[in-house]
Amino acid sequence: MSTDRRIVLFDLFGVIACHQRPGALAEMAARCDVPTDAFTEAYWACRPPYDAGQGSASEYWAAVLRWLSRTADAGTVEELRLADIDSWSRVDGRMVAYVRSLHNLVEVALLSNIPSDHADAFRAAQPWLSDLDHVAFSGKINAAKPDPAAFHHCVAAMRAAPADFLFIDDREENVRAARAVGMHGHVFTGLDELAATVETWLLSDSCTW
Incomplete structure (x- = not known):
């Protein structure tokens, strides 16, 4: 059941932030x-x-x-x-700008697999994270994707329904796990495709999307 909210839930590495530095x-x-x-x-x-x-x-x-x-x-x-x-400290500037612009329109949250000490360092270096509606780091919530508990944490923390979420991740196994708990999901391959997907989802009836 949906509460007719729209929450875009982002993965971090491989979507907003870069994967581990080569070498x-x-x-x-x-x-x-x-x-x-x-x-x-x-x-x-x-x-x-x-x-x-x-x-x-x-x-x-x-x-x-x-x-x-x-x-x-x-x-x-x-x-x-x-x-x-x-x-693991690099971010994609275009994606950060997109996430911040999207937050002006809908609720935006983050769910990342990241150890607790890494999370503390990342938060300190990226103050824009404080503007999001919810930030869940696996090392802080004691559950890492694709464990369903990680997704259930976000649902409970935001007092929402799974169907209110569109989960974005570059790993298909994590997107499948989000869908299994009732969220909508999109496998990230690039900003242009993502922006089109998000726009379609925001304009759709979430029950039929």
């Missing part, structure tokens, strides 16, 4: 004196609990370094943590 993992691998492929495997294999707020940054990096048979001393952990945050 960043190789630089971190070199810091650990291990091959990039091995570092990349450990980096992603240990990531889910960190993204979902079920482990701290120190616990995450200790797990990565154990995987690589390296010592998890405090200096190395902090250096890797800061390098990691920096590698």
Whole structure:
């Protein structure tokens, strides 16, 4: 059931913000004196609990370094943590401008898979996030997409119905998960296509869209 509200719910990385800076993992691998492929495997294999707020940054990096048979001393952990945050810090200026302009017309929210300490740094660097109607970071809400709990958090926090939302993400599995809980969904491929989709949705009867 819809409450006839219109809420555009954005993913962050790959939509508004850029994916991880090219070469960043190789630089971190070199810091650990291990091959990039091995570092990349450990980096992603240990990531889910960190993204979902079920482990701290120190616990995450200790797990990565154990995987690589390296010592998890405090200096190395902090250096890797800061390098990691920096590698995810870039935004797409055109998309930020679009999101801000859209917020003048409808409710706009954000749902991102991002660790808690990354979220704090991103908020500090991007003050426009404070203007949105709701911002949900996985590391803060203890649920990461495509877990249905992440979407249910946004529904409950905004006191809305799932059908009130149009969820935008560059990963099809996340869009499928949003649709499974009753949201509308769009796989992001570019701003022009997105703008046309949003315009059509805003003019439509949400029950038939």
